[in-house]
Amino acid sequence: MSANASFCGWLIAVVVCLCGVVPYVAGHGRILDPPGRSTMWRQGWNTPPNYDDNQLFCGGFDRQWNTNGGRCGICGDPYDGARDNEWGGPYATGIVVRHYRAGDIVTFVVEVTANHLGWFEFRLCTQDEPLTPATQTCLDNGLMTLADGTTRFMVTSWAVGLYNISVQLPAGVTCDKCLVQWKYHAGNSWGVDEATGEGCVGCGPQEEFYACADVKISDQGGTVSMPTTTTTTSTAAPTPVTNIVCPDGTYVATDTYAADPNMTPWCQNTCPTGYCPSSHCQCGTA
Numbered sequence: 001m002s003a004n005a006s007f008c009g010w011l012i013a014v015v016v017c018l019c020g021v022v023p024y025v026a027g028h029g030r031i032l033d034p035p036g037r038s039t040m041w042r043q044g045w046n047t048p049p050n051y052d053d054n055q056l057f058c059g060g061f062d063r064q065w066n067t068n069g070g071r072c073g074i075c076g077d078p079y080d081g082a083r084d085n086e087w088g089g090p091y092a093t094g095i096v097v098r099h100y101r102a103g104d105i106v107t108f109v110v111e112v113t114a115n116h117l118g119w120f121e122f123r124l125c126t127q128d129e130p131l132t133p134a135t136q137t138c139l140d141n142g143l144m145t146l147a148d149g150t151t152r153f154m155v156t157s158w159a160v161g162l163y164n165i166s167v168q169l170p171a172g173v174t175c176d177k178c179l180v181q182w183k184y185h186a187g188n189s190w191g192v193d194e195a196t197g198e199g200c201v202g203c204g205p206q207e208e209f210y211a212c213a214d215v216k217i218s219d220q221g222g223t224v225s226m227p228t229t230t231t232t233t234s235t236a237a238p239t240p241v242t243n244i245v246c247p248d249g250t251y252v253a254t255d256t257y258a259a260d261p262n263m264t265p266w267c268q269n270t271c272p273t274g275y276c277p278s279s280h281c282q283c284g285t286a
Contacts (some may be wrong), residue, residue, distance in 0.1 A: 029114075030110070034215050036053065043227065047091065047093050048093075056210055059079075063078055073086060075211060086134075087133045094130070096177060099223055100218075102218065102221075108122060108164075112159075116207075117202065118186040118187030120185075122165075123180070123183070126174075179213070251281050252285070254281060
């Protein structure tokens with residue numbers, strides 16, 4: 001075997017090994033306005049609390065992509081599991097949380113609690129549940145346009161906090177009970193672009209988060225009966241992530257993520273690039 005062939009074989013093995021230790025570190029988030037079905041309780045509605053409303057992520061990357069072929073429940077539940085956020089589930093109470101006027105530009109508010117880039121999309125299904133339960137096909141036919149004319153809000157910084165997105169409601173579309181779907185497609189994991197076959201961070205399958213909110217759209221618009229007890233939500237802009245630098249170059253997972261065997265290798269690989277969130281990584285002895 002030639003020296004070049006030996007080197008190529010060694011290089012491929014190294015790349016495979018490195019790719020094997022890059023974990024899918026989840027971004028986390030929820031839609032606050034209109035409040036998602038699992039999040040209404042945070043704003044004072046007497047609805048079942050879901051303390052994991054920021055991780056409606058189809059059961060996780062492996063379950064969504066390797067078990068279910070990329071499929072997910074329309075509101076973030078596992079495709080092959082209980083649909084707790086869909087009609088008939090405990091969080092689908094049927095309460096309309098916002099009343100909009102057709103054709104208006106409205107502000108949707110998303111809270112990102114752990115940022116991993118990617119993008120948001122919003123969809124609208126005008127089928128009146130429970131008479132006609134919403135489907136992903138219905139939602140896909142109602143991909144919403146943002147005020148700038150695009151359909152994706154790109155998350156281009158590592159900031160966490162609230163994101164205000166101006167969304168154009170379709171003109172002439174009304175419904176007594178519509179379903180808004182928020183989709184967060186993360187973009188920090190290594191993958192292969194299906195079209196080009198090239199590998200890159202953010203290419204190919206990524207972790208995804210979803211949420212659903214029940215709204216009404218009419219020609220005049222209006223208000224809804226708000227809960228009498230509300231919780232306070234900060235309106236501050238997203239705050240930059242705090243990076244750390246370890247003098248000896250040794251990075252390990254924080255106590256919160258210490259049980260995840262992939263986190264310390266992720267810190268070791270990612271922190272030297274300049275992105276080292278103190279929420280996930282700390283200085284220490286591996």
